[in-house]
Every structure is written in structure tokens, then in C-alpha cells.
Amino acid sequence: MKKIYFLTLLLLGMQAARAQDAEGSADSNDPGNTKFLLTGYAYLDASVAFAGGESQSNIDESGFNSIFVWKKSDKLMFEGEYEVAAISSGYGKWATDVALEYASMNYKVSKYLSFQAGKFLSPIGTFQERLHPKWINKLASAPVGIGGATRMQPGTEIGFSARGGVPMGGAKLNYIVWLSNGPVLNANGSLGYKNLADNNKGKALGGRIGLLPFSNSSFEIGVSEYTATVGTDGDQYYDGIGANIFALDFNFVKQVPGLKGIIDIKGQYNALKVDDARYFTGPTDTQGYTFDNSSNTYYAQLAYRPTSATGFVKNLELVGRYAAVDFAETLGTDQNRLTLGLNYWLNWNSVVKLNFENIDVSGQSSEQALLVVVAFGL
């Protein structure tokens, strides 16, 4: 697989050189050409949880994300985002979370190819890279297993990527291939995705290809593949242990005259497989144990917004999502979540979301929650 990736990068480089020759150097990097945009979003999360006949309400989190974009020329761009959030961590306790979401330098080589270096959102599937911001995600929560703490993929990558969009007659293709530090194998067989420091010589290689078969771009289907060495070099048990993530995603968005509104259907499936290895419960455990370290997760979401209506109603949006996660044995408890939401759009990027979520955790009684999110695009 890695040979395929390297061949891809080589061919992309050849294509880039050819495109450069064809286009000449029309770009200008004269002083004064830099354009700057400061944007982002702010949000507040609140919830009322119901379990065992009891309820608990809380203002869970509030924060803002600032996005900086410098267009230095027609070919050079830097984009960065940092997030600052106050997060409830128990009665009377708050924690402040400050994080660099992404910071990447982009060089546009040709019409069909850009190179990227830095920290960037994980391009596996579409949710993390395109849909997770609070003002874009149509529901208050992220789909379990794909977003949030339980996700089966990195949130961000540090490394290099090549990407672009390619017209093909009436259809369109887009692609991204990347190389990064990759995840780290934890002692229990799970993966750690905070990949600032690599624990081995092997780099992670990933790719996603999206196909938009219809000329109106209403439908996209994507396939992602990600392979990484995750075991620590020289470790007696984990040297050379690898992991693989495969993802499928789809997206259908269209104004449907018969329904007098916009239908939006999205979904993603992730399958994670870690090579067989022996794990130990502690220093005194000499036997260890093994298990099939395979997990998978998926979500499907449907939204409808009556854009042909007038007044108050045209700003409403109905959303439903079903998400499920099937963890490898010992790594977590399987669960599924059904989330139903009513959104009111204050303008194109500011929304008030009111959601009902039912959480079924395997072997436990169901829990319900009311979730409220106010998100303002800036």
C-alpha cells in the first residue's frame, strides 16, 4: 500500500511540473498583495440529562474559535485556527481549554494540485474536516465514534498533504493524500491520536478520494484509507504493530421543488483494525491476553429545511441522526444514539439548536438528554 502512495506522490509531482510549464508563472508575489481574513465562531452548549428517574441540567461549555487566513499571493496561503473553551468539569468547577486546531501552509501548484504542510484537520471521511464546527454540524452533538472523545480516527494530523479537485466531463473528482506522524498504540490496544511526537520511524499514510458523479454536485461519495505503524520502535511486544482505518462517506444535498425545501443526507462509516498483539493488565501480568482489535462505527443523518416557506418557518430546520459504535472487545461498550433536532437559523451561519438524544449503551438502561447549542459564525 505504501508503494502505491509513494507512486501517487511521484505522479502528482510530475503532473504539477507539467501544469506549471503549461500555465507559466502568472502569479504575482509583489509587496501589498497579502490579503487577510479573521473569522471563526462562538458557541455555548447546555444540556438536561435524564437517567434513572433523575435529571441534571448544566451549562456545559462555552468558547470561541478564531480562524486566521492569509492569502499571500494567488498560490500561497496560510490558515490557522485556535480554540478557547471554558468546560464544566463538575459542580462549581470549570477548566479552560486552549488548543491549536490547525495551522497549515498551502502552496497551489496548479489548477488541480495544492501542497499543504503543517497541522491540518484529519481528512478521513468528511465529518472531521468539513462538518464538525458548531455552526456547520446540524446537531448539538457529534456522531458517536466519528466525532468527540470516542472517535475512531485522528482529529488532526501533523505532516504534509497533496490535494485538489479535478473536473471529469460532467462529473468531478477530488482527492487528498497525506503523510503524518500517525497514532500511538496505548497499553490496552486503543490508539492515541495526539501525534506531536512519533514513537516509531514509520509514518502514517492516508488518502481520500471523493466522486461527485452528477453535474450539479448534489451527490458525493468518498472512500478513505489510512495505514500507520503505531507500536513503539524497539518495544519487545509492539515493535512494528500497525493499524488501518477504512472509511466510506456520502453526501446528498439538493433543493427539491416538490418538498419546497432543501434535503440534506449525510453519512460516514469507519472501520479500524489494529494488528494482533499481546497486552498485559499490569506489571505482574506475565501471561497477557490477545483479542481481535477491530472496531467500527457509522452514522446517517437526514435534514430538511423549508426554504420556500415564508417568515419564521423558512428559518427552521428538522434534523435526525442515528449513530452506532461497535468497539473491539475490552476497549469500550457498544452504544447507539438517536438524535432529533429542531434548528432555528438566525442568519446563514448562526443557529440555535434544540435536540433530544436517546443513548443506548449495551448492558445499561437508556439515557435521554435535551441538548441546546447556540452557535454564531463570526
Add this chain to the structure above:
Amino acid sequence: MKKISTAIFGIGLFIVLAAMLSNGCTASAAVAEKSGSQLWGENCLRCHNSPSPGSFSDAQWEVVGMHMESRANLTSDETAKIVEFLKSAN
């Protein structure tokens, strides 16, 4: 499962490369003739509501266009047309 997923992805990769290296990167006449307004209506909605032209200044639209070309993998021609439409309607 790993072999199947690798095979699926490999086929997709082959299609992309074949298109790029065989001068197949051309849009049909109907697609090439699309207006910036039409492309704005079709592409922004794939992830979020379409912003009105007045949401940003002309200079800011150029930055937004470059950002979205990368984030949404728009083609360069699409981006140029969308940005021109937003600037002209601003």
C-alpha cells in the same frame, strides 16, 4: 477487510491519476458554462448554508475562496467563478 478496503481505495486512486495524466481533466461544455451564481448555489450547500454576497468584502471573498478551494476541494475554475460572482453582487 483490509484487502478489500485497500483494493477499493486503489481503484479510486487509479481513476484519479488516469484522469489527471491523460488530459482528462476537462469539464463538459454544460459544466464549463455554469455561472458563478449557479456554482455558489450548488457547492456551498454541500456543507453549510450559502453566504450572501454581503457577508464579506471583496478582498475578504478572495481569501475565503482560496480557503474553501482547499477545504472543499473545489476546482480552481469553480472557485474563480464563485468569487467573481460574490464580488460582483456585493
